[in-house]
Amino acid sequence: MSDSESLSEQHGVAIGILQRGNLKFLEAAIREHWGLGQNIVLCWRTTAKGIELLMAPHYFLAQYTAALNQTAVDSRLEALNGLFIKKLISGRRYMKAQAFNGTAKRLGLEPIAIDLPVPIADDGAAQSLVEELLHRYSISYVDKRAVLLFDIVDFSLFTPFEQTSQLNSLSYSINSSYHKLLKQHIEINFTRTTTGDGFYIWSRDNTPEASLNLYLFMLLVVMDNAIARRRAVGNTVPLIRTGFHMGSHYEFYQAEGLNPTMFSYIVGDVTIELARMLDGASPGQIVMGDFETSVPTSSGEGAYLIDVDTPRFVERARKKLASLKDWSLTEDKILEVRCYLTGETGASGGETVKTFTITDKHGMTRKTYNVRINIHMSNGQAIILGMQRRSKEKREVIEQRRYARQESSQRRQLRDRIEQQKGLNTHGE
The missing domain is CATH 3.30.70.1230 (Nucleotide cyclase, GGDEF domain)
Known part of the structure; x- marks a missing residue:
């Protein structure tokens, strides 16, 4: 069973035979560009002939490490780019044409066009399965x-x-x-x-x-x-x-x-x-x-x-x-x-x-x-x-009480010695 068929069964999504064939074709094409994990999918859009992808090497995100780790960054631009990348890898990866092209330009990436036997159906079900399929070739932030x-x-x-x-x-x-x-x-x-x-x-x-x-x-x-x-x-x-x-x-x-x-x-x-x-x-x-x-x-x-x-x-x-x-x-x-x-x-x-x-x-x-x-x-x-x-808390309470008893006993002994000394001094006088 292919990955696309497994996703269809897992999510209970019913699609036609043509769209199933589309997903199998898309799956094979993505796998080739994925390169055994060398590249990851960032976003995608539909076209008249199929889809376009933005893919980057898995180490591409390393340049945004500081912002992604929510640590201090050197410049406001770096912080903005980090927030953009974090938003990009959160949630859906599907974009409209204008947003997709703007993202490609901002990140300096060349879109990858994949022609399919038939266009992706605009009924939500097929697009949902494409989205799920592409997530498996990417990294997501939650x-x-x-x-x-x-x-x-x-x-x-x-x-x-x-x-x-x-x-x-x-x-x-x-x-x-x-x-x-x-x-x-x-x-x-x-x-x-x-x-x-x-x-x-x-x-x-x-x-x-x-x-x-x-x-x-x-x-x-x-x-x-x-x-x-x-x-x-x-x-x-x-x-x-x-x-x-x-x-x-x-x-x-x-x-x-x-x-x-x-x-x-x-x-x-x-x-x-x-x-x-x-x-x-x-x-x-x-x-x-x-x-x-x-x-x-x-x-x-x-x-x-x-x-x-x-x-x-x-x-x-x-x-x-x-x-x-x-x-x-x-x-x-x-x-x-x-x-x-x-x-x-x-x-x-x-x-x-x-x-x-x-x-x-x-x-x-x-x-x-x-x-x-x-x-x-x-x-x-x-x-x-x-x-x-917690047993550790119990031990701490027990130790605190033990020390308190010891301190109280020591204070009583000191007070008794002082009283005894006073008595001796008075008797000597």
Whole structure:
């Protein structure tokens, strides 16, 4: 099956036989100009005979590194060009003729004309598939997206067979959670990449509703993994650390043989932050980053978007937990699921919401939130996931109290010695 056919099936887009032939022809032509990843597509437009592309060597973007990394630049022109490139590789690559020609002139690139058997149909469906196809031969920038990271604790200490079993177990928890949500008509159009000892997971649909669904998906994976650990024999089911964060990243497709892969890879601020958050997290802990985003007020048609921070995001996501009622984790059904940030005000937490400072191995610190999940089952049992307080914080509090007691004891001893000395002086007089 060709890449164009796979894209058509993946997105459920129906196009005619002529347009399918067009896409196959276009796919072969682009692959030739792509040169095994040497060049990338920047933008495109339709013509009377086919399409025109702007392509550049993959190192072309290196001259805009400072601006793309949001660091200081030497001139205003460099900053403007960096913003232009970032906008160019964000979102759709299709341009009208005037914008396309202006971009070619600004970047000093020569358009590549590809004649097709028939023109690209102006019905939206064919253009949408061309857009998706070209994205796989390019690099994309996403300003903000929700991403998960599941990290297996002490992965390198296990035997190769145990490592295989643990990765397979985690994959099963991911697939099982997806299936459960699908049965509730909640579709997580997710993709993932392996980190070697875990997975990054994100939704292809970068919408506020998709971010909330991804959070719900995370809870199910953690719950399924916890049940599997209770039943496991040996080291076949992993103990995991889990992170949820929102931020920017770049997306690309690696070359696999003569073609780009069908699945993308991401790297950027969000993946770096997640890795550093979990580097300082404890086994079994669920952490969330400190972020701001937008969420819909409800799932209804009249919903509108509001700006929220991490605690309010969790509050909105909590309303979706009602859909978990009467689901079966084992032989018993779920009566209630409570998910909250430790220290949260109300019956679930009982305190003020607190952020925790995590310091990674590089000495860099960041604010995070600690997630707690309480699952009440029909058999009367309760399953507690996450940590009430990070063990490091517990140790710090214990040490602080110990030092306070020592200082108090030392002050009392000093005061007693002073009183004794005064008594001796008075008696001597």
